[in-house]
Amino acid sequence: MRRKKEIEKxxxxxxxxxxxxxxxxxxxxxxxxxxxxxxxxxxxxxxxFGMAVGFTILGALVVYFLQRLIKLNIPLIGSFIAEIVNIVQYYLH
Structure with missing residues (x-):
């Protein structure tokens, strides 16, 4: 009887x-x-839509930080990054 109640529960x-x-x-x-x-x-x-918005924001942040690195005028890195930013801006326009 008790076993039956346990099974039912x-x-x-x-x-x-x-x-x-x-x-x-x-x-x-x-x-x-x-x-x-x-x-x-x-x-x-x-x-x-989420990926497109996220990638746009991420890309904008990368370009922003690359521009900030250019302003620091580090000899080798600055010219390389300036060229990358110019290429990106050319394709944006």
Whole structure:
């Protein structure tokens, strides 16, 4: 009798955990191709936009720091970096 109650409690715990993990919603999503394609498309757009913005900010910071290094006028590094910045600015215009 006691063993039966323990098994029932374990089954209830497993059922509760399955509900919490939302496996049913996941299966519904997998079976609905239109919704799955739509969500994947939106996620792809968001990732692409995020990468573009992030790369732009990172590139701007690199160019900014390279310009600051040029102003320090370090003999070998300064002329090399100045040439790189000129190339980047040429392609930006």
């Amino acid at each position: 374990k089954i209830d715990d497993i059922a509760l955990n399955l509900e919490k993990s939302k496996i049913g919603e996941y299966v519904d999503l997998i079976n609905n191709r239109k919704k799955l394609l739509y969500l994947n498309f939106i996620q792809g757009l968001a990732r692409g």
